[in-house]
Amino acid sequence: MENRGAGILMHISSLPSPYGIGDMGISAYEFIEFLKKANQKYWQVLPIGHTGLGNSPYQSCSSYAGNPYFISLDLLSNDGLLEKEDFVHQKWYRDFNSIDYKILDKLRYKILRKSYNNAKSFLKNTKKYNIFIAKNEYWLNDYSLYMALKKHFNGENYTHWNDEKIKHREANAIKYYSDLLLDEIDFWKYIQYIFYNQWFKLKMHANSRGIKIIGDIPIYVPLDSVDVWSEPKVFLLDKNNEPQFISGCPPDYFSPEGQVWGTPVYNWEYLRSQNYKWWINRLKFMGEIFDIVRLDHFIGLHTFYAIPCENNSQLRGVFKRADGMKFIDSIKTNIPNVNIIAEDLGGLNNEITEFVRLSGYYRMKVLQFAFDTDENNPYLSHNYNKNSVVYTGTHDNNTINGWLNELSQKQMDNLKIYVDFQGEKPNNWDLIRYAYESNADISIIPMQDLLNLPEHCRMNTPGTIDGNWEWRADKNAFSNNLAHKLKCLTNIYNR
Secondary structure (H helix, E strand, O other): OOOOEEEEEOOHHHOOOOOOOOOOOHHHHHHHHHHHHOOOOEEEOOOOOOOOHHHOOOOOOOOOOOOHHHOOHHHHHHOOOOOHHHOOOOOOOOOOOEOOHHHHHHHHHHHHHHHHHHHHHHHOOOHHHHHHHHHOHHHHHHHHHHHHHHHHOOOOOHHHOOOHHHHOOOHHHHHHHHHHOHHHHHHHHHHHHHHHHHHHHHHHHHHHOOOEEEEEEOOOOOOOOHHHHHOHHHEOEOOOOOEOEEEEEOOOOOOOOOEEEEEEOEOHHHHHHOOOHHHHHHHHHHHHHOOEEEEOOHHHHOEEEEEEHHHOOHHHOEEEEOOOHHHHHHHHHHOOOOOEEEOOOOOOOHHHHHHHHHHOOEEEEEHHHOOOOOOOOOOOHHHOOOOEEEEOOOOOOOOHHHHHOOOOHHHHHHHHHHOOOOOOOOOHHHHHHHHHOOOOOEEEEEHHHHOOOOHHHOOOOOOOOOOOOOEOOOOOOOOHHHHHHHHHHHHHOOO
16 A cells, blocks of 8 residues: 555445435545545445344345445436436435435335346346356355345244255255246346446546545354355354354443444354365455455454353353464465455454564554553554554544543543644544644544534444444535645645
């Protein structure tokens, strides 16, 4: 990666759109132009897969498939696959600045199915479609069958399907359901074809404007996923394909009570025996769809927290070892050109800190963690090495505006020592400037912090389910004044 740059954390779902959720249509292209005007080099997004439990993008049913909600209906109309009347008059939201997932669930798939019905008479004779199907068959076939089976079995997790043969992927059952559900399977293949057709056009445009896209990979996948159903040996499951352990973390900054994430943990012995093929394929794909990959919970590749399923209290978990540098060496051997940001937040001891350092990947620094202790705090800017990415906050943090309102006196006193500001407390731009002037190669600011939005606009509150992942930007958020202000900062600090 090139030295010294800046970017914005803004998920696709948060883009303004008349259709209830941000998508890959005109507002995404307008955002890229805003980034260009502001001299930004990076657009960071959250995971772009299906949202799962609690509408979380970190609980996707597939490690590969894109989120159908991000498909632009306007672009489908431009391609002749929908009529404007099919979608423009629908009531897509109750509040423009908040996503209503119940409305989306009710409306969006009906319209996407209509576009599929309009396309299927000629789709299989389309060269570009057939190339996509052939190139991606290693994940697309299982994904499309799984989604069709989910509908057939009334949305149940695969472990609850009332056909043991398909639950355990017996060959005759795969053949039977592949024939029975052929049209539904083709629908899901079409959805992914359309998604990635729009995605790569958007990425190509961003790259042509000098903008690199930073994507995000959740470290874990949920039990209710095609990944676990299609390759159960990758995970620590029992003979009924139920997890022996589930993921989580002990009490930390984000959650004083600890967290139970609920996803299966990896069977590192099996992964090692397969030369990490499952992970290598996943990372190789992500390296193709993103310019830079942020690997969530990177420290879990060294040591992970496993909670026994018979007693799923977050306080009763045990730490287990993953493969650490053996796995990292495999990544570097098999996909040497993938650019990775290691999300190394959480409980760090000397051994894990050394593991992250030896990986050579970019490390994360979060300013909201910087003012709790003393001058040795690793999140204070004078302690950064260049090989870092600094954030005012992440998707799991409060907004800067909300965070400033909840600081202890000790934290505020430390702020006064390290951050130059006027008055009783700093504002959002004081913290943004502190990030920009740091030694870190890259500075990423969440859009909410650039807009100085209050706490209720944060993306996620860890340890909770309701009310997360709903924020959307106002139609006029990407103003010329804001772009000019950012451009001045990037020039001053050589970003």
